[in-house]
Amino acid sequence: MALLSKRAQRAFVAWSFGLGCCFGASGGRAQDKPASTPHADSKAANNAEFIAAADEVLQQMSEITGLKLLSPLKKSLRSREGIRAYVIKQMNEEKNPAERYADARTAEAFGLLPKGFDLDSFMVNVLTEQIEGLYDPKAQEFYIADWSAPDEQRMVMAHELTHALEDQHFHIEAWSRAAKPNEDAELARDAVLEGSAMAAMVDYLMLGTGRSLKDLPEFDPAILFDQLDMQNTPALKSAPPFIKDALIFPYISGLNFSAAVLKTAGWPALSAVFENPPVSTQQILHPALYKSGKTPATVLLPPLDKMLGKNWAKLDENILGEFGWKEVLKQFLGDDRGKTLAAAWDGDRYATYEQKETKKLILVTRLHLDSEEHAARFFGQYSETLEKKHSERSNLLRRPNFFQFDTPDGVAFLYCFGDSCVTMEGANRKLFDAFTRVLEWPSAPQPPEHPDAAKEKTAATLFFPTWQPAP
Incomplete structure (x- = not known):
């Protein structure tokens, strides 16, 4: 469910200009006069001035990071049109339309996007609105928006030219792809790239002060988000919360991670992260877990393809990670509860299936928690999540570790056993029982018989006309 093109995501976005307000300093020639507020009609410096400034900032970033320029x-x-064309091109290269459709429907199944949300068009608009400059590792070229104010171009340069230097040393495109197909690990690597570029930009802003990011003991990257002026970013302002968080996560959480690494041994320690990258967003959110080497459990899902039959197709299967689960929980329980509950994450896997004719969805997840106590806590709070997610429900069955109810789109299930929990939404009881048998879990409590049982069985047969339970 990676919603953002990786190369488009590695672009400097306008809200990062809030850094200047936080530190009250700016690097290089930008110190000569205060930074002006960006305007859509602001004119970039001519090409010769741009190249001279870029060369100067590139040298400064090389000195800050310790990464030498290896080739010109x-x-x-x-132009804005050129940036837009680049964003569309990268989206098409990153994933084909079917894969992007699967991403959007999976986000919809988790409750992260409204039904029918036009994700492609929205992402083009929000990224075009936000991008002020970018480094393209495929072309090995640095672009800057020709409408950005000259004073602010140097901040863009500081960020993006850090990517360029990292690319020459660590080949960031291949380095990012090496995490595939684990999208949680990919997002963690994106956070390293964006976070290290943000850290370098902070150090650039503090040139001449005698201090750097590692000298700021109480630095909280979250304050940068407070500088974002939503009035100047209408597309981002209207974005669903998940998209805002997914866009900002690599920058803010990545900067927090980078700051923690820098405090140990400066920029050489951060460069070493490329040799030993984080394996999950959990390690980004909790840098101490990266330092300790804690890795998540490997979680597997039994395939449902044969159980469902030819009328169903698997859209997506991947790992949500702590960041993803935090976002799901946040939608229904609020930020604080979501963050606390997601911190017990210790591995997961999800899959979405779509009925070809009706476009009905089945979402199945398997989550490993770090203790049985936290699994019990997850059961209680995710029961609440499911009830808030499905406002129209009936025939509730609640037991100490099992919960199910009917919805217009099928039955929702939550079952926890030991330190693991599984969920299934949009299915029926026969499918869920077959699924848990493959897991070799004890049989879940059965609902009591009621007068409409025969009618329900008929509806279930119609819903899964080609599926028969395993013997």
Whole structure:
């Protein structure tokens, strides 16, 4: 469910300009006069001035990070139309339309996006609105928006030219792809890239002060988000909360992670992260877990393809990670409860299936928690999540570790056993029982017989016309 193109995501976005307000300093020539507020009609410096400034900032970033420039770097100014064309091109190269459709429907199944949300068009608009500059590792070229104010171009340069230096040393495109197919691990690597570039930009802003990011003992990257002026970013302002968080996570949480690493041994320690990258967003959110080497459990899901039959197709299967589960829980329980509950994550896997004719969805998840106590806590709070998610429900069956109810789209199930929990939404009881048998879990409590049982069985047969329970 990776909703954002990786290369489009590795672009400097306008809200990062809040850094100047936080630190009251700016690097290089930007110190000569205060930074101006960006305007859509602001004119970029001519190409010669742009190249001279980029070369100067590139040298400064090399000195800050300790990464030498290994080969000349291409640089160019781009119009808004050119940036938009780049974003569309990268989205198409990153995933094909079927994969992007699967991402959107999976996010919808988790309750992260409204039904029918046009994710492709929205992401093009929000990224075009936000991007002020970018480094393209495939072309090995640095682009900057020709409408950004000259004073602010240097901040863009500081961020993006850090990517360029990292690319020459660590080949960031291949380094990012090495995490595939684990999308949680991919997002963790994106956070390393964006967080390290943000850290370098902070150090650039503090040039001449005698201090750097590692000298700030109580630095909280979350304050940067407070500087975001939503009035100047209408597309982002209207974005569903999950999209805002997914866009911001690599920058803010990545910066927090980078700051923690820098405090140990400075920039050489951060460069070493490329040799030993984090394996999950949990390690980004909790840098101490990266330092201790804690890795999540490997979680497997039994395939449902044969059980469902030819009328169903698997759309997606991947790992949600602590960040993803935090977002799901946040939608229904609030930020604080979601963050606390997701911190017990110790591995997961999810899959979504779609009925070809009706487009009905089945979402199945398997979550490993770090203790049985936290699994019990997850059961209680995710029961509440499911009830809030499905406002129209009936025939509730609640037991100490099992919960099910009917919805217009099928039955929702939650079952916890030991330190693991599984969920299934949009299915029926026969499918769920077959699924738990494959897991070799004890049989879940059965609902009491009632007068409409025969009618329910008929409806279930119609819902899964080609599926028969395993003997």
